[in-house]
């Protein structure tokens with residue numbers, strides 16, 4: 665199939681492209697390079713032996729998008745492009761709503777005009793807010809998001825549901841990612857956050873490399889086994905393979921389907937620190953500090969629907985995630 669990938673040079677999309685190429689698909693990638701670099705295109709070629717068709721285009725730019733896509737036959741769009749820094753979204757809500765929601769609407773218009781009505785969207789477990797129960801199934805009601813980034817995901821999901829409701833010829837798959845970490849086992853592609861990392865694993869790898877002195881653990885007084893926050897960490901290659909499987913659901917006139925992509929296991933911050941230390945033989949000094957505002961105690965998926973409907977399940981362990989994250993950090 666010919667797959668259009670928005671946000672193509674980003675962390676999750678680049679890993680997904682590798683898996684799609686290895687499954688025989690043809691890729692057209694676009695990215696405005698606001699949070700990634702064009703050299704990822706060469707890195708993908710280094711792993712797969714194939715150079716993708718790449719355009720440095722902004723999804724908010726209707727004319728540029730239309731002129732790149734007008735003569736292309738696209739079977740499905742996987743829509744990853746978006747701004748994703750939670751703290752920044754609180755400081756710059758307009759930029760987040762404009763880029764993520766405005767960009768998605770422009771993209772949807774162009775897709776409709778070129779006759780592509782198959783879409784797979786990168787959503788997030790953040791739409792559950794403080795989840796009513798764990799493990800979180802897709803039936804768990806959406807909740808109150810704690811930041812504009814989360815609201816953009818929640819609102820885009822609603823836009824996609826409304827669109828598909830109005831025009832049944834659209835096929836939409838919404839994938840709610842839990843906490844993607846790890847990197848391609850080659851160490852060629854991975855996550856490269858700008859500035860001080862927000863997320864746990866990039867922070868840990870920067871402590872391991874000596875770039876940062878210690879990890880600040882945000883709270884040890886949650887109602888969890890060791891008091892630190894529990895999340896469902898998923899290897900980015902497993903997540904990427906989930907997208908390959910989701911393409912089959914798109915082929916089956918699916919309407920609008922939602923899937924959690926997580927492992928079903930919750931690990932605490934200290935579980936991750938200890939596993940990283942054990943697997944890589946490096947001590948990670950840490951200090952317990954106050955809770956981070958907006959954080960929840962516990963969030964992990966029931967992946968049962970993706971297991972049964974998509975035939976997908978996560979294969980990599982937390983050990984693999986810690987090893988591959990560190991391998992990438994060392995090589996980059």
Ligand code: NAD
Pocket residue numbers: 670671672673674675676677694695696697698699700721722723724743744745746747748763767786787788789841842843844
């Ligand atoms: P990323 O920042 O590495 O990738 C996103 C890419 O989109 C970047 O390359 C960026 O340059 C590009 N982009 C942003 N705005 C654009 C625009 N207007 N036009 C074209 N390109 C644009 O992030 P990621 O971690 O790979 O996330 C991919 C998607 O998955 C995002 O939508 C993100 O919100 C979602 N998601 C990520 C996580 C996570 O923890 N990483 C969790 C849940 C959902």
Ligand code: UFG
Pocket residue numbers: 748750788789790841842843862863864865867879880881882883892893894895933956959963
């Ligand atoms: N944490 C620390 N110290 C740090 C960073 C994180 O203790 O320096 C803790 C957090 O308090 C939390 C856990 O590590 O308990 C995970 O935090 P992350 O920031 O890595 O991930 P979040 O679960 O907060 O959020 C991430 C993405 C969101 C996405 C969500 C999906 O940042 O965009 O996963 O579940 F929506």
